Amino acid sequence: MSPAEPDIRLRDVTVRYGPPRNPVTAVADASLTVRPGEFVVLVGPSGCGKTTLLRLVAGLEQPAAGTVEVRRATGVVFQTPRLFPWRTVGGNLSFALARNGVARAERPARVAELLSLVGLPGMAGRRTWELSGGQQQRVAIARALATEPQILLMDEPFAALDAFTRERLQEEVRTLAASTGTTVLFVTHSAEEAVLLGSRVLVMAAGPGRIVDEMTVPLPRAAATDTAALRGDPRFAALRAELAAVTRAATAA
Numbered sequence: 001m002s003p004a005e006p007d008i009r010l011r012d013v014t015v016r017y018g019p020p021r022n023p024v025t026a027v028a029d030a031s032l033t034v035r036p037g038e039f040v041v042l043v044g045p046s047g048c049g050k051t052t053l054l055r056l057v058a059g060l061e062q063p064a065a066g067t068v069e070v071r072r073a074t075g076v077v078f079q080t081p082r083l084f085p086w087r088t089v090g091g092n093l094s095f096a097l098a099r100n101g102v103a104r105a106e107r108p109a110r111v112a113e114l115l116s117l118v119g120l121p122g123m124a125g126r127r128t129w130e131l132s133g134g135q136q137q138r139v140a141i142a143r144a145l146a147t148e149p150q151i152l153l154m155d156e157p158f159a160a161l162d163a164f165t166r167e168r169l170q171e172e173v174r175t176l177a178a179s180t181g182t183t184v185l186f187v188t189h190s191a192e193e194a195v196l197l198g199s200r201v202l203v204m205a206a207g208p209g210r211i212v213d214e215m216t217v218p219l220p221r222a223a224a225t226d227t228a229a230l231r232g233d234p235r236f237a238a239l240r241a242e243l244a245a246v247t248r249a250a251t252a253a
C-alpha cells in the first residue's frame with residue numbers, strides 16, 4: 001500500500017437503524033477520507049451521526065448504501081472505559097495483548113510499557129474500581145493501544161471527565177498521536193476540543209446526519225507543542241470561534 005493511500009475512505013454511506021419498514025436514517029450520503037497520520041475530528045450536535053460514522057469505521061455497523069474502506073488495524077476508545085471489573089489493570093491489558101497474539105511471557109513487559117505510555121506506571125496490580133475516572137480512561141486508551149493499531153477511533157473519550165483531567169488527557173493524546181504518527185478519528189461536541197486536537201475538523205448536522213463543512217486547523221502539531229500556550233494563542237481562540245459559528249449555522253440550517 002502506498003503511503004499516499006488513505007487509511008479510511010467512506011463513499012456516500014447511508015446508515016439506517018430500526019425495522020426496515022420504519023427505519024431511522026442516522027447518516028445519509030456521507031463521504032470522508034482520512035490519510036495516514038491525520039487527526040480528524042467529527043463535531044456536531046447531538047444525534048447528527050458522529051458515533052454512527054465511528055462505529056461504521058470500527059466495523060460495528062454496516063452501511064445500507066455506500067462503501068467503507070479501512071486499510072489498517074483499528075483500536076477504539078469509547079466515552080466510558082468499559083474495563084473488566086473482575087480483572088486488575090494489568091489483567092485488562094494482558095487480555096487485549098493475548099487477543100492480539102502476544103505470547104504470555106512477553107505480556108508483563110508490554111503491560112508496563114503501555115502503562116508508562118499513558119502515565120500510569122506501576123499500576124498493573126490495581127483493581128480498576130480503585131482508579132479515578134481519568135485513570136480508568138487512561139487504561140482504556142492503553143488497552144486500545146495494546147493491539148498496536150495504526151488507526152485510533154475515539155468517541156467522546158473525555159466527555160465524562162472533570163475539566164482538569166480532560167485537559168491533561170487531551171494533551172497526552174495530542175502528543176501520543178504526533179509522536180507515534182497514529183491516524184486518529186475523534187468524535188466530540190466541543191469546538192474547543194476539536195480545534196485543539198484536530199488537524200482537520202468535519203462539521204456534521206442532523207436530520208438526517210450528514211457532513212456539511214470542513215475546516216483545516218493550521219496550528220503546530222509537533223509532539224513537543226505546548227498545549228497550554230496554544231490555548232492562550234489568539235489564533236486558537238479565532239479558530240475555535242469560527243468553528244463554533246460554523247457548527248451553529250449547520251445546526252440552524
Ligand SMILES: Nc1ncnc2c1ncn2[C@@H]1O[C@H](COP(=O)(O)OP(=O)(O)OP(=O)(O)O)[C@@H](O)[C@H]1O
Binds near residue numbers: 045049052
Ligand atoms: N441503535 C439505534 N437504534 C435506532 N436509532 C439509533 C440507534 N443509534 C443511533 N440512532 C439514531 O441515529 C441518529 C444518530 O445517532 P448517533 O449516536 O450516531 O449521533 P451522535 O451525533 O453521535 O449523537 P451524540 O452526540 O448525542 O452521541 C440519532 O437520531 C439516533 O437517535
